[in-house]
Amino acid sequence: MPVIFSLGDGAVTIDLGNQLSEALNGKVLAMNQWLRQHPFTGQKDIITAYSSLTLVFDPTLIKAHYRPAHTIFEWVRDQLLDAYHQSGATVSQAPVRHQIPVFYGGNDGPDLAALAAAKGMRAEELIHIHTATVYRVYMIGFLPGFAYLGEVDPLIAQPRKEKPVPVAAGSIGIAGSQTGIYPLPSPGGWNIIGRTPLQMFNPQSQFPVLLKAGDEVVFYPTQGL
Amino acid sequence: MSLTIIKPGLLDTIQDLGRPGYSCWGINPGGVMDGYAARIANMLVGNDPGAAVMEIHFPAAQILFEQNALISITGADFTPTLNDNELVSTWRPIVVRRNTILHFPQWVQGSRCYLAVHGGFCVPQWLDSYSTNLKAGVGGFHGRKLEKGDELPFKENSIYFAGLLKETREYQPLNWRVDTGRTYQLPHEIKITTGHEWSQLSAASQRDMLDSNFIIHPFSDRMGYQLRGVPLKRQVNTELLSSGVSFGTVQLLPDGQLILLMADHQTTGGYPRVAHVISSQLPKLAQLRPSDSIQFQLVDTPTAEELLFSQEHELSIIQRACHDHLNQLVW
Numbered sequence: 001m002p003v004i005f006s007l008g009d010g011a012v013t014i015d016l017g018n019q020l021s022e023a024l025n026g027k028v029l030a031m032n033q034w035l036r037q038h039p040f041t042g043q044k045d046i047i048t049a050y051s052s053l054t055l056v057f058d059p060t061l062i063k064a065h066y067r068p069a070h071t072i073f074e075w076v077r078d079q080l081l082d083a084y085h086q087s088g089a090t091v092s093q094a095p096v097r098h099q100i101p102v103f104y105g106g107n108d109g110p111d112l113a114a115l116a117a118a119k120g121m122r123a124e125e126l127i128h129i130h131t132a133t134v135y136r137v138y139m140i141g142f143l144p145g146f147a148y149l150g151e152v153d154p155l156i157a158q159p160r161k162e163k164p165v166p167v168a169a170g171s172i173g174i175a176g177s178q179t180g181i182y183p184l185p186s187p188g189g190w191n192i193i194g195r196t197p198l199q200m201f202n203p204q205s206q207f208p209v210l211l212k213a214g215d216e217v218v219f220y221p222t223q224g225l
Numbered sequence: 226m227s228l229t230i231i232k233p234g235l236l237d238t239i240q241d242l243g244r245p246g247y248s249c250w251g252i253n254p255g256g257v258m259d260g261y262a263a264r265i266a267n268m269l270v271g272n273d274p275g276a277a278v279m280e281i282h283f284p285a286a287q288i289l290f291e292q293n294a295l296i297s298i299t300g301a302d303f304t305p306t307l308n309d310n311e312l313v314s315t316w317r318p319i320v321v322r323r324n325t326i327l328h329f330p331q332w333v334q335g336s337r338c339y340l341a342v343h344g345g346f347c348v349p350q351w352l353d354s355y356s357t358n359l360k361a362g363v364g365g366f367h368g369r370k371l372e373k374g375d376e377l378p379f380k381e382n383s384i385y386f387a388g389l390l391k392e393t394r395e396y397q398p399l400n401w402r403v404d405t406g407r408t409y410q411l412p413h414e415i416k417i418t419t420g421h422e423w424s425q426l427s428a429a430s431q432r433d434m435l436d437s438n439f440i441i442h443p444f445s446d447r448m449g450y451q452l453r454g455v456p457l458k459r460q461v462n463t464e465l466l467s468s469g470v471s472f473g474t475v476q477l478l479p480d481g482q483l484i485l486l487m488a489d490h491q492t493t494g495g496y497p498r499v500a501h502v503i504s505s506q507l508p509k510l511a512q513l514r515p516s517d518s519i520q521f522q523l524v525d526t527p528t529a530e531e532l533l534f535s536q537e538h539e540l541s542i543i544q545r546a547c548h549d550h551l552n553q554l555v556w
């Protein structure tokens with residue numbers, strides 16, 4: 001059964017289990033879809049993560065509009081339980097698949113050589129393994145449009161670095177069994193193996209981020225134009 | 226209809242009540258740090274509480290009003306002064322004459338103040354909000370802090386209010402001000418509710434969190450306050466998958482120290498959430514500064530909700546009173 005807890009007096013989280021699992025993430029996205037289709041007055045934001053969903057709300061609006069008998073927390077908890085029971089196992093649409101070109105190694109992937117060496121393989125093998133998986137976008141967080149993708153082949157999984165270093169926009173990194181793309185220049189601790197020329201975050205666009213939770217991503221090596 | 230920054234401050238940005246609704250894209254809500262002061266600043270000049278305001282840190286900008294304007298300054302007290310010598314009060318509407326310069330020579334208390342102008346600042350909205358997202362470089366005034374020479378237009382003219390200026394004076398405070406009541410009282414006592422991982426703290430650490438003082442480290446900003454105090458111990462060491470966090474979340478870092486997430490926090494985080502500062506105390510928290518100390522006080526959820534409702538009720542009374550006062554002046 002899911003655990004529901006307060007995240008302060010303006011947000012409630014439903015946690016389906018602290019596990020990186022496609023099934024749990026699918027259920028999170030299904031609840032997200034259901035809540036967006038059945039919004040209540042005072043619903044402000046929804047944060048979806050690997051295996052949890054957080055509903056952010058305005059307690060004063062809920063009180064004025066619904067006059068709940070008990071606390072606002074209990075009222076929102078009931079909305080989340082409803083969403084849990086009423087939503088399906090996953091979202092109704094088929095996932096969108098993105099093909100992402102990557103310049104591997106060199107200045108674009110400063111950690112590629114060291115990572116390959118640590119794994120006892122040639123850089124080409126590591127690239128081959130990284131491009132052979134269809135990744136799932138589990139969540140967007142950390143930065144606008146930063147996609148957490150899973151899971152990388154255990155052969156190339158690597159813990160994040162001890163200390164964050166400056167990372168360029170478009171950089172593709174590995175941290176544990178996750179891989180991800182930095183949409184903006186930022187300090188970061190992921191092992192950077194390449195960089196994509198695609199813009200992951202464009203504030204001027206009507207849809208400012210390229211990837212969404214539930215999408216699929218396939219990387220392919222490119223040498224540029 | 227504008228004002229110009231003639232000398233930039235440390236960090237002055239255009240903000241509103243934030244940009245909720247886009248966390249699914251990793252875009253945080255941001256917005257003002259002290260929502261209570263920012264809303265009252267707007268109410269005092271007859272604006273919608275969510276109009277764009279200027280959030281000002283110390284050392285603050287010097288500002289030239291190129292038009293007559295009805296303004297208010299709330300939040301921190303940085304001794305707002307007009308044309309070198311006229312100290313003006315905070316939490317009060319003031320009519321200023323064109324070519325008046327506003328500056329803030331001295332810090333007295335608080336961390337950030339809010340400047341509102343009648344009509345609000347005219348900047349484009351990004352994703353339904355005027356707030357500046359500094360990390361993404363978008364929103365507010367060109368996605369950045371205000372610099373020398375920036376010219377900020379107002380949405381409306383304060384023509385009605387200009388008639389209140391006496392010929393000999395550069396400015397005219399109107400004869401009412403807002404009493405902030407309980408909101409900023411006992412500034413170092415911060416009320417929290419327990420977070421989901423509170424029960425994972427050892428009993429001694431739970432006591433330490435409630436009985437000892439925590440100091441706000443200089444390395445603190447709009448994203449979060451780093452706290453220094455007795456290191457706290459978690460009894461389990463399971464790693465948590467990233468999940469949602471909110472303004473006021475208190476996270477436990479691996480070294481046993483705490484971090485308090487503020488307005489510009491990321492949408493998600495993976496550190497244990499040991500507590501959450503209750504919403505009605507975020508304004509008070511937003512006015513604390515590095516090296517200030519905090520004592521946490523535990524309250525339950527019904528209490529947190531009641532305190533928020535009472536603050537919101539007070540704000541609705543202030544809004545009505547400001548509206549009535551201004552209407553009587555104009556008509």
